[in-house]
Amino acid sequence: MTQEAVPEDIRKLARALGLDRLSESDLQQFAKAARVAETRRSVLQTGALVPSDEPAHVYRPR
């Protein structure tokens, strides 16, 4: 199967994250993960949140 070239911005991001030991096929996976993340981002409808919506996991002093 022909693999797409890994975009340069994805290579730069991997390096910036410290992922500088990835093989070329790992980088292919990393590029695919960017697309997966983008798809997920477009599904979750966070537009209706208002500033008073608190997150679920909050710090509790012990």
Added chain:
Amino acid sequence: MTDPAFLGVAEAAELIRTKSLSPVEYAEALIARVEQHDGALNAFLRFTPDIALADARRAETEIMAGGWRGPMHGVPYGLKDIIDYAGLPTTGHSAILKDNLVSSDAVVTRKLRAAGGVFMGKLSTHEFALGGPCFDLPWPPARNPWNRDHFCGGSSSGSGTATAAGFLPVAIGTDTGGSIRNPASMCGVAGMKPTYGTVSRRGVFPLAYSLDHVGPLTRTVRDNAIVLNLIAGYDPHDPGSAVQPGWDCEALLGRGVEGVRIGVIRHFYTEDMTADPEMSAGIEQALAQLVALGAVVREVKTQPLQQYAACNRTLLMAEAYAVHEKWLRERPQDYGELTRGRLFPGAFVSGAEYVNAMRMRVRLADGFHRLFDDVDVIVTASAHDPACRIDDPQAVEYTYARQARAPFNLTGSPALAVPTGFSTGGLPLGMQIVGRPHGEAMVYRVGEAYEAATGWAQRRPPLPV
């Protein structure tokens, strides 16, 4: 007497208490069964017959001296290999941790040992409870006892396989997006993801802190309740720990479902994501059975399944990436390919996205919990498809996301997977019964009544030799 391989916890406990069953003979029978069949199923990553026999001999001596401790005394169990057992490695089914010898027990292990359980070994998982089924790890993936060419679900894969195959009456698994209930549904056993915080996570390797749950897989609902009662409890050192005073998940067993109000979320499996027709039919037949038993069933609606799934995955990916970031930088080649591919999306979740997903989680959970103003439990799908072939990566990838379990990791609700029959191909079908937070007793009540009326728990897989 029932074949020792298929004795349940309750039945075995009574035989052991009355000295009609020797824990040593019981352990020997299960050891022989594992030795005969597990070469084809790979349920065990680390089989420990020596420990099992030592535990069984100790239990037998204590019981013969009048020191019966309770229902797990002399009863075999296994642990998913992300759960610590002192003196053995906890590998996470990964080359990364293959020599990770641990010196203390997880809290859940400590409770089972204190109860006199007989430890049979560490059970296969997906790599770090995430990447699987994989064939590029140090150990092979577990296979489905109903048809070894098929996937057994995951990530508590060995837990589901071992329980269904009659290797153990109980296995402990973990569940972050459905990983107890998936193998339970694929293997035709009962699997409970209890309310978030019910069982301590201390000594369990994390996948995603805010979504991780520990719970039992058993062949019957009653056994599941017995074991959960034993392993539950507040742990001040687990920041998510939350158990209500007086909580007793066996309290409503045996009461039937006369008058119980059941809501069904059909849109999860008929509109949002259409389930396999046999899976849907199994749920509808189960609902008809519950009505015949006296329950009142009505349809209820919540947000689309995709909203819950996207929220769960955003949180899971971000938290899992945080756990694995150092190893992904330093030794990425030591992960299986599938695991790396499932971890990488976490690198693309921004801080704001994570916080917003946590805010969405509250909205989704609040809306879901309001459904219980009008119903006592909710029924919906578990898996949307029967188990696919284990050697078909595209089918695994397709079915991996086709499930309705992740919503209840977000809401923290107790959710029990129970079998609803078999496909025409002979593979198990299943559904979920979901309760209010800390409402495990009602969930088990409904599950037990349904199970008793159907007999699915009495079916046995035709094991390969």
